[in-house]
Amino acid sequence: MATKTELSPTARESKNAQDVQVDETLIPRKVPSLCSARYGIALVLHFCNFTTIAQNVIMNITMVAMVNSTSPQSQLNDSSEGLPVDSFGGLSKAPKSLPAKAPVYDWSPQIQGIIFGAVGYGGILTMAPSGYLAGRVGTKRVVGISLFATSFLTLCIPPAADFGIVLLIVTRIVQGLSQSSILGGQFAIWEKWGPPQERSRLCSIALSGMLLGCFTAILIGGFISETLGWPFVFYIFGGVGCVCCLLWFVVIYDDPVSYPWISTSEKEYIISSLKQQNGLLSALPFIVAWVIGMVGGYLADFLLTKKFRLITVRKIATILGSLPSSALIVSLPYLNSGYITATALLTLSCGLSTLCQSGIYINVLDIAPRYSSFLMGASRGFSSIAPVIVPTVSGFLLSQDPEFGWRNVFFLLFAVNLLGLLFYLIFGEADVQEWAKERKLTRL
Structure with missing residues (x-):
């Protein structure tokens, strides 16, 4: 008499098939990328980077229109409405690209250099802390608040320039703090949203917004400055940033678990593909x-x-x-x-x-x-x-x-x-x- 039950060949094959079926359920299956939540996150980050770099670059475009190079005297900060006056008291010929109602300032090359560099002064202070902070409190808060701050400060640059050079430099420094927080803090989101085998393409989609933002700012910044006046360059790109900020707070979530519009299959795919870092x-x-x-x-x-x-x-x-x-x-x-x-x-x-x-x-x-x-x-x-x-x-x-x-x-x-x-x-x-x-x- 047999002491243990022997399985027939058919039963053994059935049992092996069940084992294989169970093992396959443990393997994460790739879900389609089109219209997926993770690629939607990358697209929103694309627009976020687009806005950030565009707001960073537009000062390089508008400075030509902001500075009155025809004035014989160089003052720390002096604006003049309308057409500049020449040394004989008459109206000098203003550049055709400078609208009559746009204020101009007598800033020396040294002052201009400080204005340009002010963003960098603030940027070096927050690149590292923002990455750490995003890992602790979440990318949504760090990048979202920073995006709102840099967009609001972009809107404030024209009145700050009118108020005085000191306020303008301070505004640029704080803006640099915000922009670097965006660039340094956004990568923490891929810790929970980016499957290792897809991180390259997801980051490429997000970071390519910087290139497009630089191209767009240079392309249309001069046109806006010529037709509407240089303040409208800051108003337009600052307004775009505010709209992007609203989109950010609505769409972005720090992890797929709390995301309300993600499918169950995609959620399981992302979670099973990740390790905590x-x-x-x-x-x-x-x-x-x-x-x-x-x-x-x-x-x-x-x-x-x-x-x-x-x-x-x-x-x-x-x-x-x-x-x-x-x-x-x-x-x-x-x-x-x-x-x-x-x-x-x-x-x-x-x-x-x-x-x-x-x-x-x-x-x-x-x-x-x-x-x-x-x-x-x-x-x-x-x-x-x-x-x-x-x-x-x-x-x-x-x-x-x-x-x-x-x-x-x-x-x-x-x-x-x-x-x-x-x-x-x-x-x-x-x-x-x-x-x-x-x-x-x-x-x-």
Whole structure:
């Protein structure tokens, strides 16, 4: 007599089929991306980045119309309604692109430089804390409040300029705080919304809004300034930001669990695909970059006091910011240690790269101070292509070679940085170029 029950072949096949069916239910199944909640989140972030960068760039476009370059006297802040007056007391010919009712100001190039840089002064303070704060209290609150703040301050720039240069600079600094909070805090949302196999394309959709915002602001900012007056550039883009802010608070939720319009299948797919990550580790590279960037600025000025040539200081800072950070990235695939070492190297690489702020980043002020605002705006717009291209290229390389994909990504990054560094070391200069010098007209 058999001591245990033997299963017939049919019963065994039936049992194996049930086991396979149970196991398959544990595997997350990809749901369609079209009209999905996660891609809707990426699209809203696209418009958010569009608005943020557009509000950042429009000052570069409107400054030409805001400054009265025909006035013989340069004052700290003095506005004049209507047409400017020449040195003989008569009405001088105003540029055709400047509407008669738009106020103009006698700001020196130094004051203009402070106005342009005020956004950056505020930006370096909130990039790291915003990422950490978004991980603690939620991206919806951090980015939403920051978006409302920068949009409201954009609306306030024309009256602030009329009130005084000090208020305008303070407004720009606070605006920089808000804009950096948007850029630094938005990535925390993909911790709970972005499946690892889709994060590249989701981030590409969101970050591409920066490129479109820069393009749109440059394209229509001048037209608005010419036809309606430069204040309307700030009113229009500030108003668009307020509308986008309302859309943000209605559509955005910090996680798919609390999202009211998500399907059950998509919710299960996202949740089963994710692992919880540490928000502090995500924010750590930004705080290290902030510290090293500040130290690098003081070090560059110290070298200048020791009679180093200006171009030598710029190239030293660029080398220290590009070469070690790229080398650390390349070394990552060859490390057999744990995630702590990898995180430390990534953090150090991110921090060292900010040394370039004292090098190539501000070199435009040395070679063309008259056109520094335009050149900085153009280079910043061109650099916005990187957040769009990098995730796409990385995703392609990873899909082609899952085992060594990241190594190929890191080598490509190293090659691009090395080529850029070599080009700058060969052709970089720190003297004012001939085409950027002021030419005084002489009368015969």
